Amino acid sequence: MVISARAAQNQQRLFDSTFASLYPAYVAKAERKARTHEEVDQVIRWLTGYDQAGLEQAIGDERSVEEFFERAPRLNEERLLITGSVCGVKVQEVEDPLMHTIRCLDKLVDELAKGKAMDKVLRRA
Known part of the structure; x- marks a missing residue:
């Protein structure tokens, strides 16, 4: 899937923004x-594999979104099981690895907000 120059610019702006924001x-x-x-x-x-102290430090350091995920201790392989749409975009069709991981987090938070049980959100059952 080819993205427009404007979409690429918006994507890069997201990558460069701080995770703390x-x-x-x-x-x-x-x-x-x-x-x-x-x-x-x-x-x-x-x-991401961060522990609570590491997560708090990453937020406090004001790492960019890109750095936040690049420096994650261990991205969970189960994230590849996350499917569905976020803002009209199918998570499983996002080709850029970083954008895919961001969309996975968006989807997980959406599911949490929709009242799904934590075991379902974390793909345990």
Whole structure:
């Protein structure tokens, strides 16, 4: 799939933004649906392999989104099982590896906010 120059520019802007700037939006989305920031952290840790201290440090360091995922201790292989649409884009069809991982996190937070059980969100059952 070829993306337009404008889409590529927007994608790069996302990669260059800080993860710390995105994190509050993930938490707010979950909290609006009676979920907690601890659950959001659990989802992020599952996806990235960060422990809680590492996650907090990565947010505090104001790493770019790209650095956040590149420096993740271990991206969970189960992320490849994540399917479905986020903002009209099918996660499984995203070709860029970094964008795919970002979309996976978006999808996980969406599922959390929609009330799915944590075991389902984390692909345990």
